[in-house]
Amino acid sequence: MNDVAYLSPFVPPEWIAAHGLRPRWLRLSRAEQATDAGAHRGVCPCAGALMERVHRAGDLAGVVLTTVCDQMRYAAAWLDAQSGPPVFLLNVPSTWESPETARLYADELRRLGRFLVKLGGHAPTEKEVVATLRRYDQARAALRAECLSVSARDYALVLDRLAGHAPSPPAPLPKGEGRNAIPLALLGGPLLEEDFELLDMVVEAGGRIVLDASQGGERTLPAVFDEMRVSSDPVGELTRAYFGTIPDVFRRPNTGLYDWLGRRLRATGVRGILFWRHVFCDLWHAELPRIREATGLPVLDLDTTEGDAGSTPRMFSRVESFLEMLRESAIP
Amino acid sequence: MTQPPRCLSLDQWDRRYAELCAAGMREPSYGGCLRRHVEDGDDRLLHLKMDDSPAALRLWNFLLSEEDRLREAQASGKRLVGAMKDLGTVPVMVYALDNLIAFYPDGAWWLPCIMEHGDGLLRIADSLGVDDSFCPVRAMLGAFENEAHFPIPELLVSSVGATCDDFSAIAQRLEAMGHPIFWWEIPHRRPPEPDEPSVLLPGMFRAAQSQVAFVQSELERVRRRLEEYAGKSLSDDDLSAGIHRANLVRRKLATLREIVFKAARAPLPSLEMLVAEMLAIHFCSDQYECLVVLDELIAEAGRRAVDDVGVTDEEAVRVFWVNPVADLRVMNLLEDAGGRICGTEYLFSHALDLLPQHVPPMEALARAALADPMVGSARDRAARVCRDMRAFGAEALVVSRIPGASHCAMEGPLIRDVVRRELGVPVLEIEVPTLIDTMTPTLQTRLEALVETVKRGRV
Ligand code: SF4
Ligand code: SF4
Numbered sequence: 020m021n022d023v024a025y026l027s028p029f030v031p032p033e034w035i036a037a038h039g040l041r042p043r044w045l046r047l048s049r050a051e052q053a054t055d056a057g058a059h060r061g062v063c064p065c066a067g068a069l070m071e072r073v074h075r076a077g078d079l080a081g082v083v084l085t086t087v088c089d090q091m092r093y094a095a096a097w098l099d100a101q102s103g104p105p106v107f108l109l110n111v112p113s114t115w116e117s118p119e120t121a122r123l124y125a126d127e128l129r130r131l132g133r134f135l136v137k138l139g140g141h142a143p144t145e146k147e148v149v150a151t152l153r154r155y156d157q158a159r160a161a162l163r164a165e166c167l168s169v170s171a172r173d174y175a176l177v178l179d180r181l182a183g184h185a186p187s188p189p190a191p192l193p194k195g196e197g198r199n200a201i202p203l204a205l206l207g208g209p210l211l212e213e214d215f216e217l218l219d220m221v222v223e224a225g226g227r228i229v230l231d232a233s234q235g236g237e238r239t240l241p242a243v244f245d246e247m248r249v250s251s252d253p254v255g256e257l258t259r260a261y262f263g264t265i266p267d268v269f270r271r272p273n274t275g276l277y278d279w280l281g282r283r284l285r286a287t288g289v290r291g292i293l294f295w296r297h298v299f300c301d302l303w304h305a306e307l308p309r310i311r312e313a314t315g316l317p318v319l320d321l322d323t324t325e326g327d328a329g330s331t332p333r334m335f336s337r338v339e340s341f342l343e344m345l346r347e348s349a350i351p
Numbered sequence: 352m353t354q355p356p357r358c359l360s361l362d363q364w365d366r367r368y369a370e371l372c373a374a375g376m377r378e379p380s381y382g383g384c385l386r387r388h389v390e391d392g393d394d395r396l397l398h399l400k401m402d403d404s405p406a407a408l409r410l411w412n413f414l415l416s417e418e419d420r421l422r423e424a425q426a427s428g429k430r431l432v433g434a435m436k437d438l439g440t441v442p443v444m445v446y447a448l449d450n451l452i453a454f455y456p457d458g459a460w461w462l463p464c465i466m467e468h469g470d471g472l473l474r475i476a477d478s479l480g481v482d483d484s485f486c487p488v489r490a491m492l493g494a495f496e497n498e499a500h501f502p503i504p505e506l507l508v509s510s511v512g513a514t515c516d517d518f519s520a521i522a523q524r525l526e527a528m529g530h531p532i533f534w535w536e537i538p539h540r541r542p543p544e545p546d547e548p549s550v551l552l553p554g555m556f557r558a559a560q561s562q563v564a565f566v567q568s569e570l571e572r573v574r575r576r577l578e579e580y581a582g583k584s585l586s587d588d589d590l591s592a593g594i595h596r597a598n599l600v601r602r603k604l605a606t607l608r609e610i611v612f613k614a615a616r617a618p619l620p621s622l623e624m625l626v627a628e629m630l631a632i633h634f635c636s637d638q639y640e641c642l643v644v645l646d647e648l649i650a651e652a653g654r655r656a657v658d659d660v661g662v663t664d665e666e667a668v669r670v671f672w673v674n675p676v677a678d679l680r681v682m683n684l685l686e687d688a689g690g691r692i693c694g695t696e697y698l699f700s701h702a703l704d705l706l707p708q709h710v711p712p713m714e715a716l717a718r719a720a721l722a723d724p725m726v727g728s729a730r731d732r733a734a735r736v737c738r739d740m741r742a743f744g745a746e747a748l749v750v751s752r753i754p755g756a757s758h759c760a761m762e763g764p765l766i767r768d769v770v771r772r773e774l775g776v777p778v779l780e781i782e783v784p785t786l787i788d789t790m791t792p793t794l795q796t797r798l799e800a801l802v803e804t805v806k807r808g809r810v
Contacts, residue, residue: 061761062760062761086512086539093729093761093762100768108541110539113512114534120536123538269519271511271532272523301520302520304484305524306520306523308480
């Protein structure tokens with residue numbers, strides 16, 4: 020049992036792998052949140068499912084959570100009080116304007132390293148760290164090269180695989196959706212297991228997700244590593260590529276998210292945004308009006324609730340109408 | 352012999368005020384009859400029962416005149432700082448500069464209650480896409496938008512990091528609406544690793560020395576920003592003097608809490624105690640007056656305690672209360688149900704703890720900021736609740752949920768479990784909306800049931 024679970028893009032899987040343990044991206048399921056732990060009112064489905072999944076886990080050496088939202092901090096406190104696997108709470112600063120915050124993140128990675136050793140991993144040699152970082156970086160590069168030709172669902176699944184295991188080059192991928200479909204962006208929080216149906220639903224309704232800016236999608240991939248810095252200062256390079264680069268909603272100020280979004284929306288020719296937020300997730304919820312304002316694009320607010328998985332007919336008809344509206348607005 | 356104190360309705364207070372004036376009561380510049388606040392829209396006063404002492408009158412007038420006093424200060428050339436979220440640290444720095452005044456725009460939290468929604472702030476927040484899935488602090492957005500409450504400060508400073516999502520999200524929204532914010536990071540307080548240098552914080556929490564150093568570096572950034580804004584330097588000596596003054600307030604509050612929570616009969620009502628504790632956060636925008644207000648409350652409480660009179664009888668159940676109530680009327684309700692407050696954790700216990708004076712001032716402030724009960728694990732907070740419950744002899748715990756608050760979903764059960772295990776006392780978790788009117792009977796019944804449970808246990 021040497022799997023270490025995580026579900027924040029700010030946890031570098033290569034750092035876990037370098038310590039001889041197996042990083043496992045937790046793909047959570049709505050079905051997991053129905054019982055005691057995650058059933059409190061006000062708990063977001065993601066945090067609820069996490070609590071339920073982890074505290075019953077007999078197959079994990081440990082879990083790494085982050086401080087990026089209140090719900091995760093409380094989930095960590097709750098899990099800490101249970102008899103499940105040990106939990107490490109990685110401090111990811113919200114602010115980024117002072118260099119001290121990057122130093123704090125780097126120190127946190129080192130602290131995580133000590134935790135991993137306690138879990139049964141080993142303190143890696145510099146050579147091991149460098150080799151592991153390169154391996155992950157190359158796998159991500161291969162994926163980036165492929166991403167334009169695959170469907171959003173397959174892309175998401177490959178990202179998942181990449182995050183979960185020591186990566187091998189991606190297998191040949193099925194062809195993407197029709198080029199005439201309406202290009203859309205998916206923006207927001209993480210997709211739970213059942214939510215993948217949303218991606219199929221979009222294709223079925225005549226859309227094509229050309230920008231996956233949900234948590235776990237393209238937006239939350241780290242930057243390409245700098246070859247020189249990987250060798251000279253691997254922790255510093257992890258810090259730059261993850262903490263210094265990933266645009267996210269919790270950053271203060273979160274201008275980076277809007278800068279990135281603006282660039283990627285222009286580059287991909289997106290015509291509408293599917294805004295994916297979990298119920299009780301304040302961080303995404305509060306951004307909705309600003310996303311509308313800043314992008315000037317039509318936005319479909321998809322708020323997920325327990326039992327309201329992506330496959331529900333209601334959601335399908337909303338996606339369909341949204342695409343219909345986009346189609347009509349394109350007619351001169 | 353002191354007259355047994357009473358809690359008065361606003362009508363009764365009108366008569367009481369006339370009597371006090373006739374008897375020659377002297378009032379400060381912000382004094383006056385409580386009724387005038389209703390005329391200004393503070394309708395909740397019509398449904399509260401307030402202590403009948405001149406000290407309580409001064410307290411209420413001090414609280415409810417804050418917006419006017421802020422405008423006067425601004426008109427006199429002082430510059431305003433909107434300190435946000437940290438609840439107790441940045442104002443100590445601001446008040447160390449004599450040309451600045453700090454207040455918490457987050458205090459708009461209570462406006463919808465005080466004004467019984469007559470302020471329309473929650474409606475404005477709704478229209479800005481911040482609906483009731485957020486806590487009442489969303490009223491702050493409305494107050495910035497309509498500018499009908501506090502004057503809009505030119506400088507906003509907010510802590511973020513290990514803070515609630517509600518506030519972080521709303522403050523970010525505020526910034527996007529054109530109110531720039533100076534953000535500083537407060538990291539999640541973690542347990543020090545074995546062998547890691549650590550320090551004991553106010554409130555008995557322990558933190559890694561490296562975390563204290565980090566927070567200190569963040570507060571140094573705040574210091575530089577304040578200096579720029581004030582146009583003068585903020586020396587360590589200024590800060591030490593500021594800490595000394597803040598500690599005067601904190602000491603007085605500690606004395607008041609000690610008298611009130613430990614007396615056989617509660618010498619002051621829970622409602623006034625809640626308001627008094629809130630003064631610690633930013634001195635209600637006037638540090639000097641704050642001391643006078645507290646002195647009068649201490650004198651009144653002390654007299655009553657010596658004479659063994661109070662607003663509750665000896666049988667009242669001693670309740671420890673966690674989280675502030677969105678509707679102040681609940682404090683009256685507790686006493687009506689046969690309870691009294693003996694200990695509180697209203698989210699800002701760190702503003703009640705003395706600031707360390709044996710370390711350099713910036714380190715002292717960093718330690719205090721990290722001692723915020725909300726920036727550490729909920730289990731730490733629960734441990735503090737247990738310690739304070741023991742100290743004040745509390746017989747029951749009430750955790751009041753704040754509607755929409757991101758931390759409330761999970762903290763209640765966590766605190767409840769620890770308190771039950773450690774102290775074996777009954778715990779009640781309730782949700783208190785901004786106005787409790789429609790659910791008063793339910794809340795009353797639940798509080799009465801708690802009181803009954805404790806009383807049965809006594810037998
Ligand atoms: S969906 Fe939002 S609230 Fe839930 S874990 Fe993610 S960031 Fe936190
Ligand atoms: S009441 Fe709770 S959720 Fe609301 S601002 Fe205060 S700490 Fe945050």
